[in-house]
Amino acid sequence: MAITRRPEIADPEGATVKKALTDLGYNEVRTVRFDRSIILDLEENDATRARDRAVEMCNRLLVNPVLEEYTVEVET
Amino acid sequence: MAITRRPEIADPEGATVKKALTDLGYNEVRTVRFDRSIILDLEENDATRARDRAVEMCNRLLVNPVLEEYTVEVET
Amino acid sequence: MRTEEVDLEPDEGEVLTLHARLGLSDDEYRQIIDGLGREPSRSELAMYSVMWSEHCSYKSSRVHLSRFPTEAPWVVVGPGENAGVVDVGEGWLAALRIESHNHPSFVEPHQGAATGVGGIIRDIFTMGARPIALWDSLRFGPLDQPRNRYLFAGVVGGIAAYGNAVGVPTVGGELAFAEHYSDNPLVNVMCLGVLRAEDLVLATSGPPGTIAVLLGAPTGRDGIGGASVLASASFDETSLEKRPSVQVGDPFAEKKLIEACLELYRRKLVVGVQDLGAAGLSCAVSEPVSRSGHGITVDLDRVHTREPDMTAPELLMSESQERMMAFVHPDRVDEVVEVARRWETEASVVGEITSSGNVVVSHGGEVVVDVPARSLTAEAPRYQRPLGEPGWMEDLWSNTVKFVAQPAIATGLLQLLAEPELGSKAWIYEQYDYMLFLNTVVGPGHDATLLRLKGTDRGLALTTDGNGRVCYLDPRRGGARLVWEAALNVAMVGAEPLAVVDNLNFGNPEKPEVMWQFRETVEGISEACEALGVPVVGGNVSFYNETDGLDIYPSPVIGMLGLVEELIWPPPRLDRADAEMAIYLVGNEWAPNLAGSAFEKVTFGHVGGRPTGPDRAAGRAAVIAARRLAEAGTPVLHDVSMGGLALALAEICIASGVGASVAYSDWRFLFSEDPHRFVAVAPAAADHTISAVCSEVGVPFLRIGTMGGDSIVFDRGGVRAAVDLSVAVTAWRTALPEHLRN
Amino acid sequence: MTKVAVVLFPGTNCELDTAEALSSLGADARIVWHADSDLAEFDGVVLPGGFAHGDYLRTGAIARFSPVMKSVAALAEAGRPVLGICNGFQILCEAGLLPGAFIANRGLSFLCKWVDLEVADQGSMLTSGLQPGTHLRLPLNSYEGNFVAGSTAARVVLTYRDNINGSDHAAAAVANEAGNVVGVMPHPERASADWLGSADGNLLLGSFLQAAS
Ligand SMILES: Nc1ncnc2c1ncn2[C@@H]1O[C@H](COP(=O)(O)OP(=O)(O)O)[C@@H](O)[C@H]1O
């Protein structure tokens, strides 16, 4: 699942790293954004069930809706 | 660019989150892995140059080769 | 498995070179064969390679370390255990230890420093103590090189991340820079713990029948060969390929392990404990049994692991962090496992103590190791390495700066203030939690940190001191001066010097010059400790601190614990000076000597000459006078060290936000770093107290000036050099941040 | 005697300090384990600072599922004072007992520093004893101390006079609507005696105990 920080929320990591890159002379960098992805290895053959469970995990624990949005992908 | 922790390196966070999920009753979870992705918005039209610069940034700053491996993708 | 050092499945015909790849010399390999009367198995070879490594066996240093004075009535446990333990009164003991993580921090600064913190904390709670304070002593190459900035920021970040999260405050530290450390930074961390006398635990295995329980994090392929490969071999280009064996710290696992172990001790559930540090399981099973004269059988199949299919040598050499070996009476095993479970810590029964005297290890049902325990520890090689005074010493001593005219004093002082080595360290310690446990009475930014001993009116003072330049110019005088300086530093907060731990960071011991520096340093430290009546209770040796043949400065670090029997409130602090207060210089009157001084280094880029040696009588007098003055309520005490009197004075002015004016005769007097001297600032009304104490103790003192105004003024017969206080503050505050900007 | 629970999660490290500061103010402070506690008997509860569950995933995210949190919610529901300090504040946000969330400090470094605060709202159990505008000096000690208000309106009761971590509304302490659940990022227990550098924290802990008794 891919987790992105909501655009309206400040992103200190991104800001700091952008500055560092600029200091290193990478002036072409306009913005830097950090995303997180969580890879779960599930013991579950049914893809739809796997997705549902994963979505549930995101809502309950893995994602904080105040800060983040997410998308879930299932590989079988 | 997608950044993955080298498989042989310990991942306390993944282990702790796996336990938390198990405690919540998600017993199907075998492993939890966290990856980072960094999205750069570059002022650069030449895709190959953009890639080269991005790779350079990874090696110099963005990625810790001791702990991580990375792949770079360019979107135009 | 990536690195060749740990590829334990060599191709045909490679077996002969396997020991070399594990860091064992041909002679050592022959010694193993002679001892066993046969070829060692791979697993045995793996164990010998880590146990006989410089880092674990101290094979080059032991003969010299025996020189240290280690006894005093208050010493409960001296060198030899995981930490030294001293009696601090009212039934309380203090456990102290310092350890280096230099090479790992070069390979991966953040994790290297973090795991160094984790390791030294384990050494403390192995003794039954609750760790209450950390202290870091750091050396890096100049910050104008990006790589050094990266290493510096990474190390500080790693100490902060681990120390803060594990819940042990980092209450102070020490920092210096020199080109010599560019490819070989030094990361030494000291840890202090306290315990009730009845709770002391030793690293002993207990009698035959005792069960060995492995507690903590699962074992993975972390830092395999770490001890032999990283800590005991010099660096060169190839060292970067050694990276995959880097360990990752998990402060959360360590925190749970601390609480679990402290509960085990409280409930008297263990006979003994040994932490798993360098050499991992190999060390944890062999050291305790060889101490108790027994043997042990270990079943590797029972070790809880993080990765599948680990080989026996890997399991034996792994340096996975946050692990402990507990030795438990058979009847208490279930309780121990229960305590571990409650703290979410894994526990597996992996062995049993036997009377055989041998370490017997089985894996996959077959015996892979069967060797005498002592052959791994007490009977490890000891080397009388050849040593010889370097040819360059005479030249160094005669290489002094000839001053034709008096240099600009104000400019000189400002340059010193703007040096990262001498400016404010707030950028570092504001990243550390230095307040946890509500013990910090005098925190970072002073000569020593003063902690209350909870539940008593007593205080514990901590400091470390090092000075690469002076030790390079004269290892013996340098080593001794560090002990005297540390003693004076704890006296600055009113404490009596109680115990020393030392971290001896040196170059390649196979070079006679380096061994000479080592021997001289140990001699100097020993002489000073004897003169002070302070025992060495523990320490650590780090050799092979060289890169591409360039050895670091001989860099001993002296850690000192001081005791205040009754806390003085308010204690002396740098920020308690006020306008109108009188300024005194207390201590020996030396012929000023700038050899090795920060002033010569900073203003002339010069390191040469022969530094002044310490003076027993003057040293003792200064320490006693300082303590008496603290007890008498003197608001400000600050020792004269790096940067000399001028810098000491400026630091008081900056901290207190008030200027000062002092008279001087010879300008060198302002910048010389000769030992046994300190500044005292007190209300004019206290003049008689100062003179009474000093004359009673028999230490020279001189009123040199008065606090006040908004600049720091140095006056020589009406010729005045002044530094605007606000300018001084800015230079001092921005010294580190400015140099850290890319 | 006012009976206060100080909750200990694995990874918590300020429980002793917090209990000590509360006891010195005359409270009967008990440290309770996160897994086996029913808090019905307590007049108030404190979630102390530290790194519950190692701060892994997100600070406070895992702790919120500890069994004890049900009884914490019950106490809050019953109008009893619930105080979260530092990591405890983060946990209360994750648990939805307080609005908002936390991200890394502006400047991306851990900050252990004395900060000056101002009372913005005395309508919370933590600030009830204090006039708006009162200045307090407390130690800050956090990496993720940067408060994000999110969509729901946050009731800010203490503000930073110099907003060093970048918090929305310069919020150092936030309360729920009722004012009985409060999170404070700086550490009152670390400012509980003059020899620690300030005793201002006692003013806050004092009104917490007031509300509890
Ligand atoms: N420079 C030194 N001075 C005094 N004691 C030392 C020194 N170096 C090592 N020791 C002592 O040798 C013992 C073993 O050290 P070491 O093997 O590093 O311990 P550990 O295995 O806990 O890291 C410790 O008690 C340590 O205090």
Ligand SMILES: [Mg+2]
């Ligand atoms: Mg040890």
